[in-house]
Amino acid sequence: MYIGIDLGGTNVGFGIVDEDNKFLFKDSIPTRKSLNYEEVCDDIIELIKKAVKALNKDLNCVKGVGIGVPGIVNPSNGMVIECVNLKWKNIPVRQYLEERLNVPVSIGNDATVAGVAEFAVGAMKGYNSGVLLTLGTGIGAGIIIDGKVYDGAHGIGSEIGHVIVGENFFDCNCGRNGCLETFCSSTGIIKYAQKLIEEGNKTSMEEEIQGDLNKINGKLIFDAAKNGDKIANEVVSRMVKYLAIGIVNTVAILDPEVIVIGGGLSAAGEFLLNKIIKEAKERVYFNGAPIGDIVLSKIGNDGGIIGAANLCRLNKK
Amino acid sequence: MYIGIDLGGTNVGFGIVDEDNKFLFKDSIPTRKSLNYEEVCDDIIELIKKAVKALNKDLNCVKGVGIGVPGIVNPSNGMVIECVNLKWKNIPVRQYLEERLNVPVSIGNDATVAGVAEFAVGAMKGYNSGVLLTLGTGIGAGIIIDGKVYDGAHGIGSEIGHVIVGENFFDCNCGRNGCLETFCSSTGIIKYAQKLIEEGNKTSMEEEIQGDLNKINGKLIFDAAKNGDKIANEVVSRMVKYLAIGIVNTVAILDPEVIVIGGGLSAAGEFLLNKIIKEAKERVYFNGAPIGDIVLSKIGNDGGIIGAANLCRLNKK
Numbered sequence: 001m002y003i004g005i006d007l008g009g010t011n012v013g014f015g016i017v018d019e020d021n022k023f024l025f026k027d028s029i030p031t032r033k034s035l036n037y038e039e040v041c042d043d044i045i046e047l048i049k050k051a052v053k054a055l056n057k058d059l060n061c062v063k064g065v066g067i068g069v070p071g072i073v074n075p076s077n078g079m080v081i082e083c084v085n086l087k088w089k090n091i092p093v094r095q096y097l098e099e100r101l102n103v104p105v106s107i108g109n110d111a112t113v114a115g116v117a118e119f120a121v122g123a124m125k126g127y128n129s130g131v132l133l134t135l136g137t138g139i140g141a142g143i144i145i146d147g148k149v150y151d152g153a154h155g156i157g158s159e160i161g162h163v164i165v166g167e168n169f170f171d172c173n174c175g176r177n178g179c180l181e182t183f184c185s186s187t188g189i190i191k192y193a194q195k196l197i198e199e200g201n202k203t204s205m206e207e208e209i210q211g212d213l214n215k216i217n218g219k220l221i222f223d224a225a226k227n228g229d230k231i232a233n234e235v236v237s238r239m240v241k242y243l244a245i246g247i248v249n250t251v252a253i254l255d256p257e258v259i260v261i262g263g264g265l266s267a268a269g270e271f272l273l274n275k276i277i278k279e280a281k282e283r284v285y286f287n288g289a290p291i292g293d294i295v296l297s298k299i300g301n302d303g304g305i306i307g308a309a310n311l312c313r314l315n316k317k
Numbered sequence: 318m319y320i321g322i323d324l325g326g327t328n329v330g331f332g333i334v335d336e337d338n339k340f341l342f343k344d345s346i347p348t349r350k351s352l353n354y355e356e357v358c359d360d361i362i363e364l365i366k367k368a369v370k371a372l373n374k375d376l377n378c379v380k381g382v383g384i385g386v387p388g389i390v391n392p393s394n395g396m397v398i399e400c401v402n403l404k405w406k407n408i409p410v411r412q413y414l415e416e417r418l419n420v421p422v423s424i425g426n427d428a429t430v431a432g433v434a435e436f437a438v439g440a441m442k443g444y445n446s447g448v449l450l451t452l453g454t455g456i457g458a459g460i461i462i463d464g465k466v467y468d469g470a471h472g473i474g475s476e477i478g479h480v481i482v483g484e485n486f487f488d489c490n491c492g493r494n495g496c497l498e499t500f501c502s503s504t505g506i507i508k509y510a511q512k513l514i515e516e517g518n519k520t521s522m523e524e525e526i527q528g529d530l531n532k533i534n535g536k537l538i539f540d541a542a543k544n545g546d547k548i549a550n551e552v553v554s555r556m557v558k559y560l561a562i563g564i565v566n567t568v569a570i571l572d573p574e575v576i577v578i579g580g581g582l583s584a585a586g587e588f589l590l591n592k593i594i595k596e597a598k599e600r601v602y603f604n605g606a607p608i609g610d611i612v613l614s615k616i617g618n619d620g621g622i623i624g625a626a627n628l629c630r631l632n633k634k
Contacts (some may be wrong), residue, residue, distance in 0.1 A: 115498050128468055143570075145462070152572020153446055154607040159569045162602040163480065175600040246482050251478045253460075253570050255469020284493040285479040290471040 003065040004309030010087030015305035020111045025051045064312025066106045070115030074155045076116050106311040115142015119309030122298035127257040134263030139181035165245040183242035186218040193235045201232035222268040244279035262297030320382040321626030326402030332622035342368045354408045373378015381629025391472045400484030423628040429498045434624030439615035444574045451580030456498035482562040500559035503535040510552045520548035539585040561596035579614030
């Protein structure tokens with residue numbers, strides 16, 4: 001059996017799954033983030049021990065523990081380099097847990113973990129290689145090559161949200177201009193919608209927000225676009241254009257079997273997916289070149305736990 | 318021993334190397350490209366048999382034959398999909414040779430083969446993963462991951478020359494706009510130099526070309542830039558800017574241990590390399606993130622043969 005931990009800023013999602021990724025145990029505890037890292041980790045250790053006991057097993061039955069962290073991690077040495085939510089910097093999470101549990105521990109960032117979940121039980125299942133793009137506040141990515149997690153020589157690969165695809169009217173958090181996530185994350189499309197409204201364009205979205213531009217969100221934009229609003233559709237078209245460039249750039253380097261669209265904005269469903277497929281196929285080089293499947297995410301709320309539990313099985317390539 | 322064949326439009330380079338990539342035999346014959354593919358392949362077969370005999374060996378001693386082709390190939394099924402120089406389309410080269418030689422045959426495009434040569438005996442030697450960018454008439458790329466050739470699920474990966482990095486004033490041969498090779502190949506920089514001269518900018522290059530813009534070439538531009546010519550330096554700066562974007566985009570996805578700069582333009586040497594390193598380090602995301610080494614190619618004229626001979630050893634990932 002494998003243990004998956006979805007370490008969030010508010011809650012720690014926890015689960016034990018069997019070889020077939022069926023849940024044997026599931027729980028969640030609050031993240032006591034005011035404590036130091038040792039105490040947060042001790043909470044996790046206690047939870048693991050309790051759960052294993054509840055199943056009438058012992059720690060020897062646990063083949064691996066995986067942890068997904070919303071931040072920058074180094075999977076090679078198991079350090080959390082930075083996790084803003086938990087105010088962690090250079091924390092040796094793997095070492096701390098392995099010394100106390102005597103079980104192999106793997107660690108990955110949340111986008112990698114989501115990619116692993118897609119591969120284990122979701123939209124990448126049955127494929128050998130694939131890329132997950134999570135369209136949320138930013139854009140995360142998880143890369144699977146030959147059934148293993150790929151994140152590069154220094155752990156800074158698999159950051160497709162920071163592929164430069166054009167010039168944008170505002171800079172990225174990373175300090176540069178033109179990153180994919182400034183065009184295609186919810187932050188990116190909200191800023192562009194706000195810009196168009198500020199420039200005096202009329203849109204049905206204005207009724208919803210009653211003059212408060214801060215009320216614009218991804219769902220509002222996509223709902224308006226689906227209802228035929230011209231400005232909302234302009235925002236979506238721009239997003240899709242740059243996302244297609246990001247996808248064909250990924251194809252030009254990695255040529256994966258499948259590209260999975262996940263994250264909050266993927267709730268726009270087929271409406272968004274069909275536009276992405278059309279635009280990516282039009283933009284791939286040498287018209288007609290084969291391009292991997294482009295599909296919607298299939299992992300649900302437990303994806304963070306299942307992905308983490310499978311991290312240790314998909315050893316880093 | 319391994320056999321490497323560098324199939325060019327004019328000559329077929331041929332060599333037999335031992336386990337340590339030392340040449341045991343080397344030869345070259347003209348490519349009789351007016352013939353059909355069977356006869357070109359028969360020429361190669363005869364050459365192989367003669368060479369093996371000259372070494373007092375037989376074909377059983379040959380562990381593999383590798384062929385580099387200047388065109389689009391499918392390494393999985395050993396087909397040459399298109400080779401403009403030889404007027405080949407959908408040619409089953411591997412099958413034809415394997416049936417007649419009874420030796421494993423591998424096939425790769427010339428950029429992949431050059432990448433393999435860098436890995437076996439050149440600037441990637443000692444690294445586990447790396448990317449070669451050949452800056453020539455176009456931009457080719459060879460990707461090595463975990464000591465194996467990587468070219469994606471449909472053989473259309475590893476085309477970093479077709480990563481879109483901006484908007485250019487002319488379209489790419491692939492039918493799109495903004496591909497890396499339109500900014501950073503010799504074709505790309507020649508067109509930009511011609512444009513600047515046509516716009517009336519004064520440059521020392523004009524004396525060399527005596528009014529004939531077709532005489533501009535990569536060497537002329539770099540020589541003028543090294544001598545302080547303002548326009549030539551503007552051309553080089555633009556090339557380096559977009560090459561750095563191409564490199565940091567590759568890093569954001571692949572994060573290789575090393576990036577090797579090869580191809581004709583790499584003859585500009587440290588003058589070019591130092592500018593690339595400076596600009597790539599400035600443009601990498603999250604200022605100060607680790608980035609792989611950036612170095613010049615180290616394979617010489619025999620690179621095509623040695624790379625081909627090593628193709629069969631670095632089985633496709």
